[in-house]
Amino acid sequence: IFKFLGAISVDLGQDRIKPYLPTILTPLYRELNSNYAEQDPTLKNLSQEIIDLLKKLVGLEAFSLAFSSVQKQANQKRAMRKKQRALQTVANPDIAARRKLKRHKNKAETRKRKIESLRPMYKAKRHRSHALKDLAMVE
Secondary structure (H helix, E strand, C coil): CHHHHHHHHHHHHHHHHHHHHHHHHHHHHHHHHCCCCCCCHHHHHHHHHHHHHHHHHHCHHHHHHHHHHHHHHHHHHHHHHHHHHHHHHHHCHHHHHHHHHHHHHHHHHHHHHHHHHHCCCCCCCCCCCCCHHHHCCCC
């Protein structure tokens, strides 16, 4: 997809690409700013190359305006999701408590897995099943 975006932008040229610049930059920006553990470095390099190509093609001023608008939109979405999560915690405390229990459970499992990888002789105790009853509220 990134190669396609680069090819389309070169094919359209400087004047006709400007209205579509924010649409093209959105996935490129998302890929550059992602911090997933299993991220592919070739995708990051490719997105950086296409951003450089667009910068040369359109000019620094137009590119900066479009890039800042994409950045602003991404930050607004992130803030909105964070606000919604905080509101959900207040509105639905049972769902929030379930989510918190699940997160703590996953953290404990991760810790056990890490210890086992560091010390192969050590075997941590694990729950037998990961059913919904494990996530039930404890009173």
